[in-house]
Amino acid sequence: MVEIPDDMKEKLVAMLADEDIRAMLRGIFGVEEREREEQYSRRNCLNFTGVPEEKEENAVQLALDLAKMANVKLDRSDIDRAHRIGTLRTAAPGQPRPPPRPLVVKYVSYLKREAVWFGRRDIKKAKPPRGSTLPEGSAKDVYIQENLTRADQEIMFQARQLRRAGKLWAAWSDGCILKVKRTQQAPTVRLRSMGDLRQFE
Numbered sequence: 272m273v274e275i276p277d278d279m280k281e282k283l284v285a286m287l288a289d290e291d292i293r294a295m296l297r298g299i300f301g302v303e304e305r306e307r308e309e310q311y312s313r314r315n316c317l318n319f320t321g322v323p324e325e326k327e328e329n330a331v332q333l334a335l336d337l338a339k340m341a342n343v344k345l346d347r348s349d350i351d352r353a354h355r356i357g358t359l360r361t362a363a364p365g366q367p368r369p370p371p372r373p374l375v376v377k378y379v380s381y382l383k384r385e386a387v388w389f390g391r392r393d394i395k396k397a398k399p400p401r402g403s404t405l406p407e408g409s410a411k412d413v414y415i416q417e418n419l420t421r422a423d424q425e426i427m428f429q430a431r432q433l434r435r436a437g438k439l440w441a442a443w444s445d446g447c448i449l450k451v452k453r454t455q456q457a458p459t460v461r462l463r464s465m466g467d468l469r470q471f472e
Contacts, residue, residue: 316377316418324371334376340397341390351377391415417444
Protein backbone atom coordinates (compact mmCIF):
# COMPACT_ATOMS: atom_id res chain seq x y z
CA MET A 272 0.00 0.00 0.00
CA VAL A 273 1.32 3.46 -0.96
CA GLU A 274 1.77 5.86 1.96
CA ILE A 275 0.43 9.37 1.15
CA PRO A 276 2.28 12.26 2.87
CA ASP A 277 0.15 14.37 5.23
CA ASP A 278 0.56 17.58 3.20
CA MET A 279 -0.59 15.74 0.06
CA LYS A 280 -3.66 14.42 1.90
CA GLU A 281 -4.65 17.95 2.88
CA LYS A 282 -4.21 19.18 -0.71
CA LEU A 283 -6.34 16.33 -2.07
CA VAL A 284 -9.11 17.11 0.42
CA ALA A 285 -8.99 20.84 -0.43
CA MET A 286 -9.36 20.12 -4.17
CA LEU A 287 -12.70 18.34 -3.75
CA ALA A 288 -15.83 20.42 -4.27
CA ASP A 289 -18.35 18.09 -2.58
CA GLU A 290 -18.33 18.85 1.16
CA ASP A 291 -19.66 15.40 2.13
CA ILE A 292 -16.81 13.64 0.30
CA ARG A 293 -14.33 16.13 1.74
CA ALA A 294 -15.56 15.41 5.27
CA MET A 295 -15.33 11.65 4.68
CA LEU A 296 -11.77 11.88 3.35
CA ARG A 297 -10.72 14.18 6.17
CA GLY A 298 -11.77 11.42 8.56
CA ILE A 299 -10.03 8.67 6.57
CA PHE A 300 -6.80 10.65 6.25
CA GLY A 301 -6.85 11.78 9.87
CA VAL A 302 -6.79 15.45 8.82
CA GLU A 303 -9.58 16.38 11.22
CA GLU A 304 -7.88 14.68 14.15
CA ARG A 305 -4.61 16.52 13.47
CA GLU A 306 -6.48 19.83 13.22
CA ARG A 307 -8.21 19.15 16.56
CA GLU A 308 -4.83 18.41 18.13
CA GLU A 309 -3.38 21.60 16.66
CA GLN A 310 -6.36 23.62 17.90
CA TYR A 311 -5.97 22.15 21.38
CA SER A 312 -2.29 23.16 21.38
CA ARG A 313 -3.40 26.77 20.74
CA ARG A 314 -5.96 26.96 23.54
CA ASN A 315 -3.64 28.95 25.84
CA CYS A 316 -3.08 31.62 23.15
CA LEU A 317 -4.84 34.87 22.27
CA ASN A 318 -4.39 37.09 19.21
CA PHE A 319 -4.31 40.87 19.68
CA THR A 320 -4.79 43.04 16.59
CA GLY A 321 -4.48 46.82 16.48
CA VAL A 322 -1.79 46.98 19.17
CA PRO A 323 0.62 49.81 18.23
CA GLU A 324 4.02 48.48 17.20
CA GLU A 325 7.50 49.82 17.83
CA LYS A 326 10.70 48.56 16.22
CA GLU A 327 12.48 47.60 19.47
CA GLU A 328 9.45 46.66 21.55
CA ASN A 329 9.21 44.11 24.36
CA ALA A 330 6.31 41.83 23.34
CA VAL A 331 6.09 40.15 26.75
CA GLN A 332 5.82 43.53 28.48
CA LEU A 333 3.09 44.51 26.02
CA ALA A 334 1.21 41.33 26.98
CA LEU A 335 1.53 42.23 30.67
CA ASP A 336 0.33 45.80 30.01
CA LEU A 337 -2.69 44.54 28.05
CA ALA A 338 -3.54 42.10 30.84
CA LYS A 339 -3.39 44.93 33.38
CA MET A 340 -5.76 46.95 31.18
CA ALA A 341 -8.12 43.94 31.28
CA ASN A 342 -7.96 44.15 35.11
CA VAL A 343 -5.91 40.95 35.29
CA LYS A 344 -2.69 40.88 37.32
CA LEU A 345 -0.06 38.74 35.64
CA ASP A 346 3.60 38.15 36.39
CA ARG A 347 6.31 37.56 33.81
CA SER A 348 6.15 33.86 34.70
CA ASP A 349 2.49 33.74 33.56
CA ILE A 350 3.53 34.41 29.93
CA ASP A 351 5.04 31.50 28.02
CA ARG A 352 5.88 33.63 24.99
CA ALA A 353 4.66 36.64 23.02
CA HIS A 354 5.55 37.71 19.49
CA ARG A 355 4.27 39.47 16.38
CA ILE A 356 3.11 37.50 13.34
CA GLY A 357 4.72 38.24 9.99
CA THR A 358 7.54 40.46 8.82
CA LEU A 359 7.86 44.05 10.02
CA ARG A 360 6.93 46.40 7.18
CA THR A 361 8.00 50.02 6.88
CA ALA A 362 6.16 52.74 5.02
CA ALA A 363 7.50 54.01 1.72
CA PRO A 364 8.29 57.74 1.63
CA GLY A 365 5.08 59.75 1.58
CA GLN A 366 2.94 56.69 2.35
CA PRO A 367 0.93 56.02 5.52
CA ARG A 368 2.41 53.72 8.13
CA PRO A 369 1.33 50.08 7.64
CA PRO A 370 -1.02 48.64 10.28
CA PRO A 371 0.65 46.90 13.22
CA ARG A 372 1.18 43.17 12.94
CA PRO A 373 -0.97 40.93 15.15
CA LEU A 374 0.48 40.09 18.55
CA VAL A 375 0.16 36.46 19.71
CA VAL A 376 0.41 35.77 23.42
CA LYS A 377 0.72 32.26 24.86
CA TYR A 378 -0.12 32.05 28.55
CA VAL A 379 1.32 29.41 30.86
CA SER A 380 -2.15 28.37 32.02
CA TYR A 381 -5.58 28.31 30.42
CA LEU A 382 -7.02 30.03 33.52
CA LYS A 383 -4.77 33.07 32.99
CA ARG A 384 -5.69 33.16 29.31
CA GLU A 385 -9.40 32.98 30.20
CA ALA A 386 -9.06 35.82 32.71
CA VAL A 387 -7.65 38.09 29.98
CA TRP A 388 -10.27 36.85 27.47
CA PHE A 389 -13.15 37.70 29.82
CA GLY A 390 -11.64 41.12 30.55
CA ARG A 391 -11.14 41.98 26.88
CA ARG A 392 -13.93 44.58 26.78
CA ASP A 393 -12.28 46.52 29.61
CA ILE A 394 -9.13 46.98 27.53
CA LYS A 395 -10.86 49.32 25.07
CA LYS A 396 -11.85 51.70 27.89
CA ALA A 397 -8.63 51.47 29.91
CA LYS A 398 -5.61 53.75 30.01
CA PRO A 399 -2.20 52.16 29.46
CA PRO A 400 -0.36 51.55 32.75
CA ARG A 401 2.35 53.98 33.81
CA GLY A 402 5.58 53.34 31.93
CA SER A 403 3.86 51.44 29.11
CA THR A 404 4.95 52.02 25.51
CA LEU A 405 1.27 51.96 24.47
CA PRO A 406 0.10 55.46 23.49
CA GLU A 407 -2.83 57.04 25.31
CA GLY A 408 -6.13 56.24 23.57
CA SER A 409 -4.68 53.43 21.45
CA ALA A 410 -6.64 50.69 23.23
CA LYS A 411 -9.88 51.56 21.44
CA ASP A 412 -8.44 49.96 18.28
CA VAL A 413 -7.33 46.73 20.00
CA TYR A 414 -9.32 43.63 19.10
CA ILE A 415 -8.81 40.23 20.76
CA GLN A 416 -9.51 36.87 19.14
CA GLU A 417 -8.96 33.25 20.03
CA ASN A 418 -6.00 31.67 18.25
CA LEU A 419 -7.89 29.47 15.76
CA THR A 420 -6.31 27.16 13.19
CA ARG A 421 -6.59 28.14 9.54
CA ALA A 422 -9.33 25.54 9.01
CA ASP A 423 -11.37 26.85 11.96
CA GLN A 424 -10.84 30.45 10.79
CA GLU A 425 -12.36 29.51 7.43
CA ILE A 426 -15.35 27.84 9.10
CA MET A 427 -15.88 30.87 11.35
CA PHE A 428 -15.58 33.25 8.38
CA GLN A 429 -18.37 31.37 6.56
CA ALA A 430 -20.49 31.31 9.73
CA ARG A 431 -20.15 35.08 10.08
CA GLN A 432 -21.10 35.48 6.42
CA LEU A 433 -24.30 33.53 7.16
CA ARG A 434 -24.91 35.75 10.18
CA ARG A 435 -24.55 38.87 8.03
CA ALA A 436 -27.00 37.35 5.55
CA GLY A 437 -29.52 36.93 8.38
CA LYS A 438 -29.41 33.13 8.35
CA LEU A 439 -27.80 32.90 11.78
CA TRP A 440 -28.47 34.91 14.92
CA ALA A 441 -24.95 34.45 16.28
CA ALA A 442 -21.58 32.86 15.46
CA TRP A 443 -18.73 32.75 17.96
CA SER A 444 -15.90 30.71 19.41
CA ASP A 445 -15.70 29.74 23.07
CA GLY A 446 -12.53 28.07 24.29
CA CYS A 447 -11.62 27.57 20.61
CA ILE A 448 -14.88 25.64 20.08
CA LEU A 449 -16.95 27.05 17.20
CA LYS A 450 -20.63 27.67 17.93
CA VAL A 451 -23.68 29.12 16.16
CA LYS A 452 -27.36 29.78 16.87
CA ARG A 453 -30.07 30.10 14.22
CA THR A 454 -32.23 32.32 16.45
CA GLN A 455 -31.84 33.75 19.93
CA GLN A 456 -34.06 30.99 21.36
CA ALA A 457 -32.59 28.17 19.23
CA PRO A 458 -30.18 25.63 20.73
CA THR A 459 -26.46 26.20 20.31
CA VAL A 460 -24.90 24.12 17.52
CA ARG A 461 -21.23 23.15 17.65
CA LEU A 462 -19.33 23.35 14.35
CA ARG A 463 -16.68 20.75 13.56
CA SER A 464 -16.47 21.12 9.79
CA MET A 465 -17.68 23.32 6.94
CA GLY A 466 -20.40 20.73 6.27
CA ASP A 467 -22.02 21.55 9.62
CA LEU A 468 -23.00 24.95 8.18
CA ARG A 469 -24.96 23.45 5.29
CA GLN A 470 -28.15 23.18 7.37
CA PHE A 471 -28.17 26.97 7.78
CA GLU A 472 -27.71 27.95 4.11
